[in-house]
Amino acid sequence: MGNDDAMQLGERLLSDYLSPLGYRTAVVGKTHNRKSREEITSLGIDSNSNFARFADSGGFEPYEWHEGLFPDEILPDDHGYTNYLKDLGYEEANPWDRRANSGIDEKGNLHSGWSLRSSRYPAAIPEAHSETAFSTRRAMDFINETSDQPWCLHLSYIKPHWPVIAPAPYHNMYGPEDIKPVVKGGGTVPAHPVVDAFRQQEYSKSYAREGLRNMVIPAYMGLIKQIDDHLGELFAFMRSKGLMESTLIVFTSDHGDYLGDHDLGEKDLFHDQSVKVPFILVDPGSEADSTRNTSRNDLVEAVDLVPTFVEYAGGKVCQERVEGRSLLPMLRSTLSPDKWREFAFSEIDYSERGPRELLNMPPYECRATMVANHEWKFIHYLGFTSQLYNLSEDPQELNDLGQSPKTEEVRKKMLDALLQWKCSLKTRVGINYNYLLGQGPKRDEEYGIIIGRW
Amino acid sequence: MGNDDAMQLGERLLSDYLSPLGYRTAVVGKTHNRKSREEITSLGIDSNSNFARFADSGGFEPYEWHEGLFPDEILPDDHGYTNYLKDLGYEEANPWDRRANSGIDEKGNLHSGWSLRSSRYPAAIPEAHSETAFSTRRAMDFINETSDQPWCLHLSYIKPHWPVIAPAPYHNMYGPEDIKPVVKGGGTVPAHPVVDAFRQQEYSKSYAREGLRNMVIPAYMGLIKQIDDHLGELFAFMRSKGLMESTLIVFTSDHGDYLGDHDLGEKDLFHDQSVKVPFILVDPGSEADSTRNTSRNDLVEAVDLVPTFVEYAGGKVCQERVEGRSLLPMLRSTLSPDKWREFAFSEIDYSERGPRELLNMPPYECRATMVANHEWKFIHYLGFTSQLYNLSEDPQELNDLGQSPKTEEVRKKMLDALLQWKCSLKTRVGINYNYLLGQGPKRDEEYGIIIGRW
Known part of the structure; x- marks a missing residue:
């Protein structure tokens, strides 16, 4: 998708x-999940x-829906964050672009x-007027306004993005000395064609510029620090309302960012920089005290969140559709540690991305799937050879063993796991699991439909 | 499904x-395809x-929808074929069961x-009152009634089933001398566990009874001959109305039947008896004259029919969803013979069938996929070893080479094809193919969303 x-x-x-x-x-912030309004109307x-009403915002009530990318041509007429800035006195037609997402130099000149x-x-705005600050306040508004019923808020900060x-003081809170060394090079085999095509994209090539990482990454880190501070504020607010004792909190992200590692920018492909995300859960109940402030190395996936939320809310997880597993047993130590998931999966489809044209691939065949466990990461591509990394010996994923004769057995095992996963996805949504x-319900034979009896 | x-x-x-x-x-006859009424109501x-209105009958207008299995408990109150029999004077509450689907002996005794x-x-009814005859007449009614607009009729005869x-004279038109010898035995490897579980089902075991095939298969053949005669009638009717010159006709079936071959009954699994179906197309246009009365050995699939119909009707095939390929170029010799499809695929999910319990398999893992070309048939099972047959040397599919060391390369190739197919299915229905x-439509960058530019 x-x-x-x-x-x-x-x-x-x-x-x-x-x-x-x-x-x-x-939702407060962005969601990027929609159903087709055309289909809805035609039915x-x-x-x-x-x-x-909620079809454009992923089924969430758009309490303060803010997709976060608003160049002039697509800025909606009635948009909460823009309205907020205008009410504050910003006079630009598009203060999102000209203020919140422009830099300002010492002389007051704006830089897009x-x-x-x-x-x-x-x-070109104070921190208090930034998208992040606005989102935090709107989250508090939502919570204040929802005292009469249970709620679930998808607080989806746009930044870092x-x-x-970054607004001051976050724009220069970090410097080159704070950033990790770039991860790149290594390996004796030629670059994979799909990876190479992503390296040709502007967002990847920019990071190769001398000094760019030293300038951009500190600002990016500042944006993260800003989130950190705002979550602190939000939690203080929730504490003051007694909500920390009754609220399940999950902190995560939809993807990482290469930021120049592996000669890549943006978020595609499957190196840990892109595919590994923060994942912090706080279960306030005493049942979870035994795991409080601990960390685990299990292979959890974003699909585990829906069943976690449903179970926390006291519902029954829909067996016919939900692929993930509730994390509550993990948080509450009611799960034996060896009984989790053996492989994690991730998929991309780059049909609408630049590399499709570069590689001359037909749409719907621009697909790759990652299968990883703690030791190996295997990537299957349509139309291209596979990649394989030994995460134990090569945690930086520099040596592609996808064509190495020595790893044939591993590749076979990973391919089996991929096929097992692909073939067992829940496509039969219309038949009852208990059936x-x-x-x-009764089966055919109980209704008198007897097939093949002598 | x-x-x-x-x-x-x-x-x-x-x-x-x-x-x-x-x-x-x-539709006249059965379709067995539905959308959930509960979902429709809840939305x-x-x-x-x-x-x-057409959600229960696969989107087809239920002109004479007749699912064809009506023991007493599930006979609907208002059912066309039953009403027809009652109007004729049959007095039973369920003449479908007691008459049309009961045998009658010389003394007038009924046999279920x-x-x-x-x-x-x-x-226990004359041929003219049978389901098949009723369906033919209702098809003619539909055609008579639809002179003012183009139509597509899914004439879906229930029998043979x-x-x-079979009604007289079809019940004994054939005898044991007309039936093909049973296909079974052979092979030196133990039976595949899933195949074996299907062999344990009542519908399979019945066929092992001495003399059963000699009795049942002639009746089954009679039911086929009856269809043949009725299609002759239907085509004569259409000819009389000048419709044979303007109507695309496709004759096919949803599956075959083991009828005792391979010690199996019914329709599951992937031997040719089950998975290969009749497939006759008549394109009335002169463009198709060059291929008229010819047969081909290409790997076509039922999914090719939707695009064939859409193209014949002058529509544009929906690239975002349709998996098959229009057969018109094949009928009209505008396709080079080597440019068709390399592999045919078929899938089963036996989650709700008897073997699931016998094998103690979890639902959604009772899945198997067939990949076949002209030379090999490969079957991948979740939870069990694969099967492989050499169709050139072993057309009866008796020698399972799924574990043979000599066929490792073939299995690898077939597995690759399976994965290629699975991973390229059109799951991204919500994005425009031309995009x-x-x-x-315009892309992000044309709207001013510039990602990663220096």
Whole structure:
């Protein structure tokens, strides 16, 4: 799925599971998940239903929906964050672009955030007016406003993200001395064609410029530090309202960023820089005291969150559709440590990305799948050879063993795991799980449909 | 998908493509494809829309929808074929069961069609009252009634099917001398566990009874001959109306039947008996004259029919969703013979079938996929070893080479093909194909979203 893809109309979303449990389920910030308004209209679905009203914002009530990328041409007429800036007196037609996402130099000149070279400057607004600060306040508004029912808030901060512009003091809180050395080079085999095509993209090539990482990464780190401070504020607010004792908190991200590692920028492909995300869960209940402040090295996936939330809310996880596993048993030590997941999977489809044209690949064949365990990371491409990294011996993923004769058995095992996963995905959403187990509604034979009896 | 599974609500069906082209798209007979009424209601979809009205009959207008299995408990109150029999004077509450699908002996005693032993008797109705004859007449009614617009009729005869009861004279038109010898035995490796579990099912075991094939298969052949005669009638009718010059006709089936071959009954698994189906196309246009009355050995699949129909109707095949390829170029010799499909695929999920319990398999893992070309048939199972047959040397599929060291390279190639297919299925239905090709709506960058520029 790309940012602009409509998903299958019948796909069940978090809100579909939480709403029947009495939850108000809303988003502050971005979600990038939508259903097709054209399909909704053509089926005559009630346009006042939550299904239709929340179709553009991933099923979440768009309490303060803010997709976070608003050049002039696509800035909506009625947009919360822009309205907020205008109310503050910013006079530009698009203060999101000209203020919040532009840098300002000592002489007061503006520098567009669409150029990475501007990331050395602070944003042309004070921190309190930034998207991050606005989102935090709107989250508090939502919580204040929702005292009468349980809620689930998807607080989805835009930053750190393009344009890489941080408000003061975060723009220069870090310097080159704070950043990790670049990860690149190594390996004796030629670069993989798909990886190479991503390296040809502008966002990758820019990072090869002398000094660019030293300028951009500190600003990026500043944006992270800003989030950190804001979460501190949010948690203090929640504590003051007694909500820390009753709220499950998950901190995570949708992807990482290469920031120049492996000669790449952006978020595609499967190196740890891109595919590994922060994942912090706080279960406030005493059942979770035994694991509090501990960390684990298990292979969890974002798909585990829906069942975690549903179980926390007291619901029953939909066996016919949900692929993930609730993390509550892990948090509450009711799971034996060896009984988790053997492999983690990740998929990309670069059909709408630059490399498709460069590689002359047909759409729908621009697909790659990662299978990883703690020791190996295997990547299967349509139309190209596979990649394999030994994460134990080569944690920086520099030596591609995808063609090494010595790793044939490993590749076979990873390929088997990939196929096992692909073939067992829950495609039969329309048949009752308990029925399959023989516990559900009557079967054909009980109705008198007797097949093949002498 | 099983007979009872609801499909994804947003799945596009043949009628979704043909209706906008002005076609009336209806079913006479069975379809076994439905969308969930519960989902339709919960989304507030207009219950008078065609989408809702035709949701139980696969999107087809249920002109004479007749699922064909009606023991007493599930016989609907208002059912066309039953009403027809009652109007004729049959007095039973369920004449479908007691008459059309019961045999009658010389003394007038009835024998339930739910027992295979009854297949020696003629049906307890005259041929003219049978399901097959009824369906043919209803097809003619539909055609007569639809002179003002183009139409597509899914004439889906129930028979040959359980209960295996043929009306006279078809019940004894064939005898043991007409049937092919049973295909079984051979092979030096132990039976595959999943195949073996299917062999334990009642419908398989029955066929092992002495003399059963000699009794049942002639009746089954009679039911086929009856279809043949009825299609002759239908085509004569169409000829009389001048419709043979303007109607694309496809004759096919949804599956075969083991009828005792390989010690199996019914239709599961992937031997040719089950997976290979009749496939006759008549394109009336002069463009197809060059291929008229010829046969081909290409690997076509049922999914090729939707694009064939859409193209014949003058529509544009939906690139974002349709997996098959239009067969018109093949019929019209505008396709070079070498440019078709390299592999054919078929999938089963036996989660709701008897073998699941016997094998103690979890639901959603009861899956197997066939990959075949002209030389090899490879079957991948979740949880079990693979099977491989050399169709050139062993056309009866008796020698399973799935574990043979000599065929490792072949298995690798077939596994690659399986993965290629699985990974390239069209899951991104919500993004425009032309957009992916760079010909569609504007891209992010044209709107001013510039990612990673220095």
